[in-house]
Amino acid sequence: MAAVIAGLGGWLPPKIVTNDELCESLDSSDKWIRTRTGIQERRVVTAGLSTRDIAVEAGARALKSAGESTTDAVVVATTSADRLCPAVAPEVAHLLGLDTVAAFDITSACSGFLYGLATSAGLIAAGAAESVLFIGAEAFTTLVNPEDRNTRPIFGDGGGAVLLRAGRPGQLGSVGPIDLGSDGAKADLLAIPAGGSRQRAASGGLGFDAVPTEDWYLHMSGRALYTQAVERMTQSSRTALARAGWRVDDVDWFVGHQANARIVAAVAEELDLPAERVAVNIDKVGNTLAASIPLLLTDYAARGALRPGDRVLLAAFGAGLSWGATTMVWPKLAVDAFR
Structure with missing residues (x-):
């Protein structure tokens, strides 16, 4: 049994922020950003948009691409879920009209698509699902320090999704060895210190202000x-x-x-x-x-x-x-x- 890509879709928030616009409030320049990252512009969420909404849009396009309206499971890879609890995937499934299907998140940051692809393929190989809608969705610009010239220019928001079906190894679209x-x-090389159980918003009678502002980014x-x-x-x-x-x-x-x-x-x-x-x-x-x-x-x-x-x-x-x-x-x- 192999997992085969049968549908593909992506969606970006409509708001475009160019390097020049970013640098109006940041000590940087278009040339500095392009030289070091290759980035000229990015899409960002605005009020009323979240990772959930991005995931729904991308997932709907993947289902349409595959000519499907249903699936057996929804897996969402994200490091910027709407809330710490619960996972965003069940809400995404509901909004796509896929009530009661298995739905869960995985958090592997920028490796999320590869980890999610392996997870989704595993559900199919184990016989737990005939098809899986796997979505990578992020509103990560909400977690980047707006005053940090080293991180703020790098990130953008958006979502991409694939519909995987059970198929044969070697078939066009089948996922190869992963x-x-x-x-x-080396976990501390790229991390958001606050917000989890190690550095909570409120602990031992201490309030939100006890956590340095920069640790939330x-x-x-x-x-x-x-x-x-x-x-x-x-x-x-x-x-x-x-x-x-x-x-x-x-x-x-x-x-x-x-x-x-x-x-x-x-x-x-x-x-x-x-x-x-x-x-x-x-x-x-x-x-x-x-x-x-x-x-x-x-x-x-x-x-x-x-x-x-x-x-x-x-x-x-x-x-x-x-x-x-x-x-x-x-x-x-x-x-x-x-x-």
């Missing part, structure tokens, strides 16, 4: 993360290729998590992949964490750059630290553009 890994010893050690991202994504990609029996020359498209244009380019260089086989859209969307890879797939498939039969290598790296990679031969899908 490599996953983590290194919790993302902390990032950029240089150390760059080295880790390139090393781990390269290693994981090589492992996934070996398990699939592929050579680097077999890869038509490298679809890497859009964290930073320089990271993606460095991984491609380590793998000896030419630039024309590297998919990139970070310039228009920024780092959308778990939504990054499905949004990139939606983008390239909708405009015909990603064609049936293309061999695709997927890889991601994120907080945890966590990483993963897999392969697939692209299927024929009806995909609408998300812009």
